[in-house]
Amino acid sequence: MSLLHQLALTFIRGVGPVLAKNMLAYAGSAENVFNIAPAKLLKAPGVGEKRLEMLDFNSALKRAEEELALIEQHGIDVVFYTDPKYPKRLRACNDSPVLLYTRGDMDLNNGRVVSIVGSRKTTEYGRLLCRQLVAELQAYDVLIVSGLAYGIDGEAHKQALQLEMPTVGVVGHGMGSMYPAAHRSLADKMMKNGGMITEYPYHTIADPKNFPTRNRIVAGLADVTVVIEAGIKSGTLITAEIANSYNRDVFAFPGRVGDELSEGCNFLIRHHKAGLLTCVEDLAFIMGWEKGDKEAQPKQSQLALAMDLSSEERSIITVLNEHPSIAIDELTLKLGMPVSQLTMNLLNLEMQGFIRSMPGKTYALN
Incomplete structure (x- = not known):
């Protein structure tokens, strides 16, 4: 042709x-x-x-x-709708682009693809969730897709790069631009194991009207879309709605009632537009995914993420790493921490997915 x-x-x-x-x-x-x-x-x-x-x-x-x-x-590749390299998941969407411009080294037909989306103005809690999610997804050999924007998008790409996981950014402009400009270096690093894709010609600028259209590609490329922090009027909710219209799975992390950046996630869960997500095992169970050869790596990545926690929480993680499971009484003795104070820290770690509680008031790392 x-x-x-x-x-x-x-x-x-x-x-x-x-x-x-x-x-x-x-x-x-x-x-x-x-x-x-x-x-x-x-x-x-x-x-x-x-x-x-x-x-x-x-x-x-x-x-x-x-x-x-x-x-x-400029060395840009073109993938046409009838090309075998065209992403099969996206091809199944009735409004998918006829043609995609790509840069990098990517397999858009990877066996498992997860899109991660969220607010541009995120919190440290949201960033921690994002890093932890990507780290735990490493065991499932997935391709991480996001929109190369500020906030959750950028965090997902950066964590994937750190863990040497393939990651692709879908942008709302042509390859002759970079928005945000601060992510040019990030985009360049992604070229070795992933890259950028767009449906827009080379000189197309980052017009606001392009981004809702771009979101259908983010949703259409993936088996499942995960929402991490989103306001009630966030464009992230558009991506979730599109994913639902494509009959794709959508998950969202719940947030505290009253938090502005939790309103969108809680709305999706409350109205059954997204499944409740607390850890990757929830997603993997629904999707029927088994872990690959990298099964041992998520725990190491999770421990690296624990450096963002408080000193007390890090101490708990360190002790738990030395035991398959441990009772709360023994844990309080090892740490020299009052039970009331320890219980609160354990609850915070469990809610963030670092640990799990088991019968007999024992705890273990996820």
């Missing part, structure tokens, strides 16, 4: 992804769309006479020539 015509198909005025696929299915290829008599396209679903009059193929081909020169100059 001609790459020029594939590009040009996305530049035809008034033709969106759904109509473009209809035309493609009728004509057989992007090149045929441009070569058959325009009147014959009337047989394609959605192409009426008025729309046919608007089809400016010459203008679309001219823009495609310019875009082709840019992608060749």
Whole structure:
């Protein structure tokens, strides 16, 4: 197939992804769309006479020539809708892009894909949850997808990089831009094990209207979308709604009642738009996932995350790491900590998913 015509198909005025696929299915290829008599396209679903009059193929081909020169100059890859490399999960979505621009080294058809989304203005609690989630997902050999924005998005990509997990950022602009600019270095590091994808041509700027559209790709690429901290009017909720419309699983971490950044997550859970998530085991059980060869690594990553906890909580983690399980009485003796104070710290660690309580008032690391 001609790459020029594939590009040009996305530049035809008034033709969106759904109509473009209809035309493609009728004509057989992007090149045929441009070569058959325009009147014959009337047989394609959605192409009426008025729309046919608007089809400016010459203008679309001219823009495609310019875009082709840019992608060749800057080493950008193009994945077309009919290409075997096109993400199969996204292809199943009726409004998926006809064409994706990509940079990096990625497998968008990885066996397991998790999208992680959340607020740009996040808290330390949210960042801790995000790092812990990614660290525990390492055992399941997943591809981490997010939007390369500030907050939860950036935290998910950074943690994936630290753990040498593949991670892909879906952006709402062309490859000629980087938004936010502060994440350019992060994006560059992602190229070795993941990268960036977009449906927008090279010179497209980061317009606010692009991001809700971008969110459908974030949702469509994944088996499951996880929400970590979101306001009630957050764009994150749009991603969750889209994922639900695609019949994909959605999970959310609950938050304290009254916290602004917990309102969105609690809303999703309360209205059965997301499953309650407290640890990765919840997600893995629902998805039917078994751990891969990296089974021993999540605990090490979790202990590294424990450095963000208080000194008392870190002391508890250290002792628990030395025992398969330990009773609270023995724990208080080893730590020299009053039972009332120890109980509160244990509850905080359990709520954050670091430990689990067991019968007989014993505790163990997750």
